[in-house]
Amino acid sequence: MAKPGRPGAGKGKKKGPLKGTGGHSRKALEGKGPTPKAEDRAWHVAGKRKAAAERYAAAGGKGRPGAAPGQGQRSPSKAKSSDDTEIVTGRNSVLEALRAKIPATALYIAQRVEMDDRVKEMLAIATHRDIPVLEVTRPELDRMAGFDGVHQGVALKVPPYEYAHPQDLLEQIIDRGEMPLLVALDGITDPRNLGAIIRSTGAFGGHGVILPQRRSASVNSAAWKTSAGAAARVPVALAGNLNATLKDFKKQGVFVLGLAGDGEVSLPELELADRPVVIVVGSEGKGLSRLVTENCDQIVSIPIHAATESLNAGIAASVALYQVATLRTTKE
Template sequence: MTKPGRPGARRAGSKKGATKGTGGLGRKALEGRGPTPKAEDRAWHPAGKRKAAAERYAAAGGKGKPGQKPQSNINRGSRAKSTDDTETVTGRNSVLEAMRTKIPATAFYIAQRVEMDDRVKEMLAIARHRDIPVMEVTRQELDRMAGFDGVHQGVALKVPPYEYQHPQDVLEDVLNRNETPLFVALDGITDPRNLGAIIRSTAAFGGQGVILPQRRSASVNSAAWKTSAGAAARIPVAIAPNLTNTLKEFKKQGVFILGLDGGGDVELPQLELADRPVVIVVGSEGKGLSRLVTEHCDQIVSIPISAATESLNAGIATSVALYQVATMRQAAQ
């Protein structure tokens, strides 16, 4: 008679399958699936999508190898993002202007089923002529590249980090061309969209450069590129290790320093230095010009506005000042 055992107990030797220590040699061997395909050979992978787009581009008569990835041998700048050594220019006007000025772009992105106008056709022609890889992507991908507040209009361009110049080099270039210097220096402007607007206004009214302090300043990033509408490709932007010292050096070379401030000692329409070499210094909306910069200004200039308006945006104030200076210079000729 069999003795009852513990519930769930099993007699010795009744265990089936591989025993302890066999390493599972009794199991049926698994069949392998072969080596993992390369990323570019997987249709759903971003690399596969790039390869397919490049093949379509090459089949349409474009140059470049199918599956070619954009490469960049540009050294990372001091203000470049730590995770990427490129900036993304978005918007049809900005992208076209950057391509026209032959910035060494690394890739041109175009949305699937994009509306073709003359600007897009010119972009594609320039890309083919300069061997810039063309990537066809979804609008969702362009949305991600442009950022939450970016407007890409179906196109984007990857460009290397902006190459800043030295203020003294920019000044010497202007003097060598026998032009009257007109620069804008920013003192505490941290919004890149303000910077882009100021670069655009500088280009529109005959300015030859924008000077940024090395610290506590906006940089020429994708937002500044977008707002400048491509003017960042034409107007040099210089980095001053010390803005105060740079202004002092400019003064030694006959350049007058004009600070914009609501409490200025002269109103803009009465400015008498417009036809001289000048640097217009613009401070932040909140703090205005710093004390050290104010001490080195030859004049503090105010823009007359209605009492109902407390102040002007830094970009707008710069545009008004540049327009007034340009108008006075034309009248003096």
């Protein structure tokens, strides 16, 4: 009499050996050969680093792409397609871009434009550099400049902005024997504020502006316009991680000063002006983020009248830059 099986346990019928299964045990004994190196395994951290370094080298990048974080490794800039050009408008902005030898692809001049000295110099530079000069109607320039753009009868087509790397920017300043004065932006999303800060940085002897790669305004046509051409002279660097960049700067002797209304130090009493500094400006609404605040050496406040709630980010940066420049001049 057959014994009953376990309840619920199925007992399949044996159909004989399946084709191609005889070598399983032999292959298991043979093994899979030597273990590949970490950098040859695509899923491994070392493999990903190697692949990134190869892509960086293929793109003609400089620096040390295989270096460990914090030792010169360069993070990629914002990716843009090859045809993603910008239109710079306004006589000062266009002229500064041409003087800076930015590789423009076309200069647009409105029909019957008023020929002042700036326009004459634009035409001379464009002719010398073989930049096509195109005469267009004012409605066409209006369309190119955008809804709130003021073109003053001229526009320049330029390639996407080429951002510097924060570490490269700092090293260049130090190599020139200068005292670093930088501005970092935390949560500034209005390109006009960015343009104003770039302009103030250049006006008060600053060496550059640092933007986070995410949640930030970029150097577009609006920023170019507001900077009044300063974007052609003041380098803008792109940080893959703003907090990591600030930490790296601190290790190299740069003091991080955050601007906030409830700061512990009043701007006129600042004692770090004659040191290497980076001034961090937050958004007008939210201010500095928590992590950025924690990475600041000092939180500095700008004394204002009690009836005024806060300052625009661009104005706050201008006041701080002016004060640092003034204190440095006084202490020389």
